[in-house]
Amino acid sequence: MSQTLTQETVNLIEKSERDYMLDRMKAIQERSGKPEGVEIKSFGNALALYSETMPWPAFNTVKGISANEIELLDEIVEFYKSRKRKVQFEIVPSRVNQALLQELAQRGYYQSGFHTSLYYPVVDDSIKWSSTSINTKKII
Secondary structure, three states: OOOOOOHHHHHHHHHHHHHHHHHHHHHHHOOOOOOOOEEEEEEOOEEEEEEOOOOOHHHOEEEOOOHHHHHHHHHHHHHHHOOOOOOOEOOOHHHOOHHHHHHHHHOOOOOOOOOOOOOOOOOHHHOOOOOOOOOOOOOO
């Protein structure tokens, strides 16, 4: 079994994280009265997440940005600026190029942290299914 991380796997991991946060933010956004002031906006493939009452980076970040969104940087920055929130870009190194990184640096953005995603490739013959069954009861 190969342990080499492929671009396809990187893309799937990023998509999984992006989909998770999108689902989470949508659930918060759909609360009655919209108490958290959640907004979600796409800029090309980049996904901007914002919460008025939750100022933490996880709820105010840009996921999925790539070299394809370099022309949308002004719009992305304005989205957060108009909401009085600092923009945070979550960058996957294999999805960006030197031009995007230089443009971000020229605007004063810099790497300020790391996030690591761990994964384990699942191979059908490596899964040991238990013969244990689950019994359910209806409780009244």
